[in-house]
Amino acid sequence: MKHYLLQIIYLFLFSIWSGLATAQEQKIEIFGNLVEEETAQAVPYATVALYKTSTEELITGVISDEEGNFSISTTKTDFYIKISFMGYQTKDITEVEIINNKIDLGTVSLAPDTKMLDAIVVEGETSKTIFQLDKRVFMVGKDLSSTGASALEVLNNVPSVNVNIEGEISLRGSGGVQILINGKPSILADDSGNALGTITADMIESVEVITNPSAKYEASGTSGILNIILKKESKEGWNGSISANTGIPDNHSIGGSINRRTEKFNLFTQFGAGYRSRPRMTEATNRNLLNGRTILSDGEEFRNETFFNIRLGTDYHLNKYNVFTLSGNFAYEIEDQPSETNFSFLDENQLISQWVRNEETEATNPKWQYELNWTKTFKNNEDHTFQISALGSSFAKDLSSIFIDKTIEGENVDTNQLTATTFNQTDYTFKADYVNPLSKNYTLETGALYVINDVGNDFEVQNFENGEYVTDLNFTNSFEWNQKVLGVYMTGAFENKLWGVKAGLRVENTDLQTLLVTTNEANSQNFTNLFPSLHTSYKASETFSLQAGYSRRIFRPRLWDLNPFFNIRNNFNIRAGNPDLQPEFTDSYEITSIYEIGDATMSSSLYHRYTTDVVERVSTFSDNVTVTTPQNIGTNSLIGFETNGKYSPVKWLTFNGNFNYTYFDRQGVFENQNFDFTGSQWSARLDSKIKLPADIDFEITGNYRSGFETVQGEQSGFAFMDIGVRKKFLKGKIVGNLGVRDVFASRIQENFVNQPTFESYNFRQRGRFITLGVSYAFGKGEAMSYSGRRR
Template sequence: MKTTTYYLLLCLLLGSPTLLAQGSGITISGTVREAGKKTPIAYATVMLRGKVDDQMIDGTTTDDDGKFELYTTYGDFYVELSFMGYLTKKITDFEFEGAHLDLGNIFFEEDSQTLDEVVIQGEKSRTEFQLDKRVFNVGQDIGSTGASALDILNNIPSVSVNIEGQISLRGSQGVRILINGKPSVLASEQGNIMGTITADMIERIEVITNPSAKYEAEGTSGIINIVLKKEGEQSLSGSITVNTGMPNNHSLGLSLNKRTDRLNLFTQLGIGYRTFPRHNETFSNDLSTNNELNTLSDRDFNEAFYNLILGTDYRINNSTVISLSGQFAYEKETTDSNNDYTLKNPEGILTDAWSRKEDSYADNPKWQSELQLKKDFDDSGDHILLISGTGAFFRKDQVSDFQNQTTVGNSPNAFQKLNTDFKEGIYTFKLDYTRPLAEYYELETGAQYVINEVSNDYGVLDLREDEWVPNMDFTNIFLFDQDVLGMYGTVAKEKDKWGAKLGLRYEYSSLDTRLENTGEKNRQHYGDFFPTVHTSYKFSDQYSIQAGYSARIFRPGLWELNPFFALQDNFNIYTGNPNLSPEYTDSYEVTSIFHWDKISLNVGVYQRRTTNVIEEVLTVQDNVSIRKPDNVGFSRTTGLELNGKYTPWEWASIDFDLNYNAFSRKGDYNEQSFDFSGDRWISRMMTKVKLPKDFDLEAAWNHESAYKTLQLDILENYYFDLGLRKKLLKGKSVINLSVRDVFASRRYRAISSGQGLEFNRLGMQGRFVTLGISYGIGKGNAMEFSGQKSF
């Protein structure tokens, strides 16, 4: 940690921040449009540069309606605007009176001769700070070659994804994942979190650590909203990408877009085949018997996947747009695993040894459709009504065959079969209304109703005397029905230098779970208010500050509540708890944002206070380790976050991210005190270098410190990623090579001792190498990355 800290300080000291001339404050605004069709251009880059030295003073991107607004205290500047496929515009001559410069409509002319320069403009991902969220605009980083949505998330400041695929925000789980602002089976646990969403499909990712009342209150750590691309070019544009890699990592991606004055058609297709190897080692000792059990497990998860998105936006008139989109994904999975067990008595003598082999296959179809109506009530684009309905469905049909074969001891060989028929539907209905109340005020109000219906028909059969007999201890149908109705209102006031936003949300939750065969039921019906407060102040173009508060909730999901055992390793078992209560969190944060010539730096402090904390409780009986979630009390987490970027030269940059938090837990479980405290830090540093001959190099170092959970000590984890890129045909084609976890050092290691048990577990996946090539179609540019399916 000392080495990393010293390196960060050195980067900061070398920045040599230089302040430009001071001037009276002025707001610059305008609208960017395409010259031929007069349609607005979203996400165009707008920069203020100094006339003397051409240094960037400030920058932003246009919104969905092509509008932008910037504020500066500098007097001697010009405006530079750019977007892929269009000529860059520089506006140097203008006159303004008072504190506002309105540039009006700015028209972009097409340019087909500067493809290479266009690619360079959009080369790097960047983070923008808004009043109640951070927006990570996904760029063309080399390390994203062959990457899944999980890999992209792992490169975003404050977000981490562990080797198990679990997402954390500032070191805490309980994050709510949304797709285009709505819940989706594509982001559900059973649906393999964002498995069929590939990097080339993502426009931006919004990280909302303290969501306003406009967003649903689910997710104690915050919300991550993944916004998928619709593209935006006139005429035909797109790209085609091919990947191959080791272990099996082969895919083909196609993205196309056709846009006219009134109609926008878009489609994306992805197909691929992946293998994910997994190695686990587990040691457990039941101190009541002193029998030691060791397990070695090797598992290959193989998957063929297909993903298709079709959609259209139709402009009925100048003020009304209707959008219809659909997505179909299909996964065909096979799993081969082998678990080897050895059991020793208290004297250390081997008494039993056996193996358990698994052969599983599953079909997973899932689809989603959405209909949305957007109504603009005036030309400003600030007075709007959005109405949408989304339906999503996921199904999993799985059959698993298990064989136990004894090599030492007298235990008979055994055969077991597992059948799963899983169905999930999520239906979301939303209404959002935004209206300016005066020059600086804005009102937002709306409602959302989410219906989640799940059926999990789970059966286990044992082979007895050549006949498959149901094992009624593990066979049942679990039904999960949850409805959440939310209503909200916010009022915001935002001037040139400061802004404030107050909000209140009410949510009524209805949850019913049932075990059909046993008749066990759990019903919860409750309503809660969730207030939010957000403020910001801009001291200068170099320094601003944000502060926020929000009340949050984490409702136990299907797999926290589902009581079925996972039987792949029948001596290391996870089971849900249908009697869990929701977590409630009060979240506070203050963030300072600095921008200098060569350095941008964000420093934040935060605190979360959570009641009804849900934590896994580990028990060992007869050497069977069972992990089960339960409500264990109260927790407080206080943290410091530092992230930024240092660009010492035009051809090199350093991105860094450091998150430290200290936590304490108080609670009792089964008449035992579980009070404890600890700390944790996560750091990441990425270096990007431009090499001769249009080569680019990226290297990223990640480190996660050791930390404590309720009963386990999680040991430190570190890994190194590397990427190399070569542009061809003036940027029309790109070749990428990426190596994730270069030294195969990324491992999950957990140990525990006490309370009647000893437990030690190691998990690892190994190195992934991907080679990809992409080619731009029509006016489209080559993708600098493409899709990987992750589980």
């Protein structure tokens, strides 16, 4: 273990040293105030940028505040100042006087541009990552915002973030990422809809990557938070676009959006409909090492869906300081899930019987979501805000399945079964946040959150016996799950131009009730926990910054972790929940650096997570049937190193790379079995983006994820490649896309369980996906991509 730790620490120290090497030069601070020449009124949000005099290369830039004030610093001496803002003439300042490493420009007047020339935008030409006190911020530049990309594609360009073929989002290779819109839960970010596929990149100002959240954020989840910040400015009038997609396997959809913006109102609607198919190849082996008996299975499963959804909403600007948002979403899915699985039963490698199991499943899924939000800003400062939001959702499923077994050879094993599921889930989230910048350097935040989850699931299995279907009481159950979480928090922060510190405390009470109605098994849990956080940052120079943080997190078991629901598609490999599962707690520590080396921007992190009551999926074996359930098993101590970077050697070529390595030490005992072991896992990703002539963009992405040890065996690694081509027509009013996910169909997941008395093997493969789409914009909008993905 020492060998691995030394390698990680040396690598991290090297990355810090390379950044510190650039941090020793003396700083020059430039400041002033911008006013309009004719009226002497302040000019807020103007761009102030420094350029190298010799090469005219951009050094750095800032935006003036509401009073027109600005302050910018540099270690360079060969520079000139450029000030620009839409509607005003650009001003270049080439002669300045440096006194005590300061340049006071005083009041700078900007003259109106009567010809209304296009604004010279300095910042935001290319997407880049910058540091803030407790997060990294990915600024969306023109390289993404003008391409018609969706929010999912924007996220896939953010360092440390990956969006897989089904639209599932992971951060540093871990799922369970919380998605926020403008700092709050939203129906736009709900993972059961397609709304993220309908947000266009030109609507997004930035994406905040919060790998170690402060006490401000809900304590659940350990993977982190992605906060999508939408632009405040709006295009008045009619805006809209429509998009159509087709693909192999079947992935056909049409979607669109329409916005009507006025000074007071923003009325918007988004809609979509389509059909998609998700095939999956499976294989499984169950081997009893005591008697030599083996069950082999292989087959193909499909999840076919016809779907419709529509979202309606409005923003109402009561006045300059109060904005109300009301929106709702309705989606309806019709599912068809056919599958065919071939089984073989062997005794000491001698075939005893062979049969095929066919499934026909139908389901309907209505979904409702609604959101009300009030945001108030105060006259003294636009960052002084109070926000209240209420989010509700309802999801139902009415599912029925028929399973027919047909013997092909050997002993007769014909067994027909029926299953029926009635599922209802209702969730409510109430949230209030107050932010008060007490001064230029001090900020106070406080707020509260109340979440209600209410679920009921009735599941019935019937076996065909003596010419009729009879309920199987061993598998039939009615499960109720109710959870309430109340949290309050307070944070305080100090931040100046060089360094900052932020401390906070969150208190959360969890009230969890589960009931297995058929057996009257109840589980009640009520606990209150403290979740402190501490973050600090230091800006050593324009090209190097450091950030450190600590937070405590909780993972609460989800519905399907708790529900003893059995899927009998393959009744020799059964997954079930555990109503007695306890939450796991994680203490997370992290040190991160961001630095520039020439034309490359790099970021490196060294992190440690210590988790108690770790939730692991454990397999048990009986009568050649493997049953996998989640269990709380001991502790996990994890040390990781991550580095990512972006490099553009020429304007038409950009590389994005990411490398993540973790070393873990597992300690635990379950049912007298020792689960102590150590292991490691690593992943790497490289994106290359090429701008070709005729407004054609080409992208190729390579991924590799290593295998790793599990508590009972191992998970295999895999490599895969995605490619995409985008072509713009009519200055981006029409955008065509061609994408190929998993080009070589190499994304294969294999899980091995090796125990003294049994072995099991599971194989899953989705295969190659090809999509072709075209988007058209009308009004003042830009073409968007409606992905039609199931999320």
